[in-house]
Amino acid sequence: xxxxxxxxxxDDLTRQYRDIGADILSAIQEVLPTGxxxxxxxxxQFERDWADYCGTxxxxxxxxxxxxxxxxxxxxxxxxxDEVVTACNTYSATAFAISYVGATPVFVDVDPLTYTLGxxxxxxxxTTRTRAVIPVHLYGxxxxxxxxxxxxxRRRLWIIEDAAHAHGATYKDRRTGxxxxxxxxxxxxxxxxxCFGDGGAATTSDESLYxxxxxxxxxxxxxxxxxxxxxxxxxxxEIQAAILRVKLQHLDTHIARRxxxxxxxxxxxxxxxxxxxxxxxYSTHVYYLYAVRARERDRLAAYLDDRGxxxxxxxxxxxxxxxxxxxLRYQRGAFPVAERATEEILCLPMFPELTEDEVQxxxxxxxxxxxH
Numbered sequence: 069x070x071x072x073x074x075x076x077x078x079d080d081l082t083r084q085y086r087d088i089g090a091d092i093l094s095a096i097q098e099v100l101p102t103g104x105x106x107x108x109x110x111x112x113q114f115e116r117d118w119a120d121y122c123g124t125x126x127x128x129x130x131x132x133x134x135x136x137x138x139x140x141x142x143x144x145x146x147x148x149x150d151e152v153v154t155a156c157n158t159y160s161a162t163a164f165a166i167s168y169v170g171a172t173p174v175f176v177d178v179d180p181l182t183y184t185l186g187x188x189x190x191x192x193x194x195t196t197r198t199r200a201v202i203p204v205h206l207y208g209x210x211x212x213x214x215x216x217x218x219x220x221x222r223r224r225l226w227i228i229e230d231a232a233h234a235h236g237a238t239y240k241d242r243r244t245g246x247x248x249x250x251x252x253x254x255x256x257x258x259x260x261x262x263c264f265g266d267g268g269a270a271t272t273s274d275e276s277l278y279x280x281x282x283x284x285x286x287x288x289x290x291x292x293x294x295x296x297x298x299x300x301x302x303x304x305x306e307i308q309a310a311i312l313r314v315k316l317q318h319l320d321t322h323i324a325r326r327x328x329x330x331x332x333x334x335x336x337x338x339x340x341x342x343x344x345x346x347x348x349x350y351s352t353h354v355y356y357l358y359a360v361r362a363r364e365r366d367r368l369a370a371y372l373d374d375r376g377x378x379x380x381x382x383x384x385x386x387x388x389x390x391x392x393x394x395x396l397r398y399q400r401g402a403f404p405v406a407e408r409a410t411e412e413i414l415c416l417p418m419f420p421e422l423t424e425d426e427v428q429x430x431x432x433x434x435x436x437x438x439x440h
Contacts, residue, residue, distance in 0.1 A: 076417050076426050078378035079258050083421035088318060092264075095310040102306075107286070110309040115269070117316055121236075122245035124271040126278040129304025130285055133232045133254025133268040137165035137202070139302060140250040140270055143280035144226040146171050146199045153193045154202040154230075155185050156386045157406040162202055162230050163387045171199070172396070175388040177403040181346040183207070183359075187215035200226035205234035205244055207382075208260065208326070208356035209348060213239050213247045228252060235260040236323050238352040245271035250281070255312060260326070260356050261319050263308040325420035326355040329427050333358055333416065336431035340438055343412075357382055358418040363438075365414050371437045377430055380415045 085092070099110060111129045119127035130136045146152060148170035154162055156175035163173040176189040185203045201220055203211040213227075220227045227248030231237075234244045235253060245251030253259075255267035272278050283290055288299030330353070334344050343361035347353050359382065362368050369379045386406055388398035400407070416430055 075376040076378060076422075076430060078380045078415060078417050079419045080421060081257055081262075081419075083419070084322075087421065088314065091314045092311055095314050096307055099306050099310050105306045106303055108306045110306045110313060111304055114304075114309040114313050114316070117313060118269055119271060121316065121319075122243045122251065122271045124246045124251070125273040125275070127245075127269055127271045128278065128281050128285060129309055130268040130270055131302040131304060132266040133252060133256065134161040134165055135300070135302040136252035136254070136268040136270045137162060137228065137230060138168045139281055139284045139300065140228045140252050141165060141169045141171070141200065142284055143277050144200055144228065144249065146226070149197060150199040151195060151197040152200045152202060153185075153190050153198060155204045155206070155406075156388050156403045157183060157206070157383060157409065158204040158230065158387060159232070159383060160387050160390060160392070161232075162204060163393065166202070172197075173387075173393070174198070175386075175396075175398065175403070177405050178206075178409075179212075180405045182209055182212075182348050182351075183406070183409060184209065184211040185216065186212065187219055190216060191219055194223065194225075198223075198225060200228055202228050202230050203248070204230040205232075205237060207345065207359045208234055208237055208354040209345070210234060210237050210239040210244055210247070210351040212348065212350055217248070226250075232256075232259065233356040234354060235356075236319055237354045240350050246273070249274060250277055255308070260323065260354055261312065261315055263311045263315070265308055267304050267308045267312065269304070322420040323354045325422075326418060327353070329418060329422050330355040330358055332424065332427045333431060336428065337434060340435055342434065355418055357415045359413050359415045361409065361412040362414045362434075363412070365412050368434065368437050369414055372430070372433055375433050377433055378417060381410075381413060382415055383413075384410060386410060 115127040150171040151174050152166045153174045166173040174193050176193050179186050229248045229251040231244040232254035237244050251271040253269045255263045288295040288297040341363045
């Protein structure tokens with residue numbers, strides 16, 4: 069097996085640019101002479117395209133994924149004194165969005181196979197102050213949504229999907245973003261669908277929520293200079309929308325490649341003391357990250373690094389144990405499944421432009437660590 073002497077990074081955007089950079093540059097160059105750099109035709113077309121792709125009536129381009137969550141909570145009327153239930157093992161932005169609206173995040177442990185929220189844990193955390201649940205589709209796999217949706221409808225709670233890891237993932241043949249009341253996406257560059265800076269979107273099929281989001285996104289306006297509510301400047305810009313329009317054309321191909329490399333990892337790592345990502349029967353995994361659980365994780369990561377293989381730990385600490393949430397007084401042992409996972413999770417290189425030789429090289433290095 070021949071592998072380039074160049075390091076195999078955990079992700080590599082330069083390869084994707086080499087593949088589709090000419091189309092990206094052409095799209096940018098079409099925008100620049102127009103003088104339309106905010107809320108122009110590219111944003112409008114991308115919003116239509118993204119809604120069609122996700123299977124929703126509406127999509128709204130927003131400045132980033134965190135603000136998509138923030139505005140979604142505001143659109144649902146969540147505010148001071150309310151509680152929002154979410155996963156303990158998410159990125160801090162999920163919880164911060166809850167704090168931005170003055171509500172309190174209530175953290176819940178996760179399923180030991182998928183690391184996502186389950187109905188039983190959510191239901192046990194609900195109080196009279198609960199207004200919403202944010203299920204987090206993690207690593208590219210969806211939450212088991214139907215039980216949560218049934219519970220939420222019965223209890224009159226909002227469901228806001230954090231789909232930042234799961235562009236294009238499906239749950240029982242429905243795509244993320246179309247499963248709850250609002251779906252929230254990040255288009256950070258390394259995501260399954262990423263732009264060349266910050267970007268995000270919110271999707272919904274509820275027209276009243278769409279109109280609320282639309283006003284919140286742009287200074288409380290539906291008509292320019294008529295400010296109906298206190299709003300925000302959180303627009304997706306034209307250049308990023310133009311880039312996303314190009315990259316959306318390649319999304320399914322990129323997902324197929326991710327799944328190809330994940331299947332090869334699964335095969336090559338099958339007899340080693342690493343737990344490969346579980347594939348839930350209700351979900352089509354898009355492998356934003358290929359996250360294994362590894363014995364002697366930190367030593368393995370150092371061993372791979374010495375051999376030119378990049379890895380990352382997503383996430384090294386649970387959000388309720390971050391200093392920002394010390395005031396909520398969560399204690400060690402409150403989230404046994406997620407706490408153990410933080411000690412074992414390791415993300416191996418995963419991006420569409422990997423090669424078969426590189427995946428084999430990574431797997432052989434993992435094998436060498438455990439057998440030599």
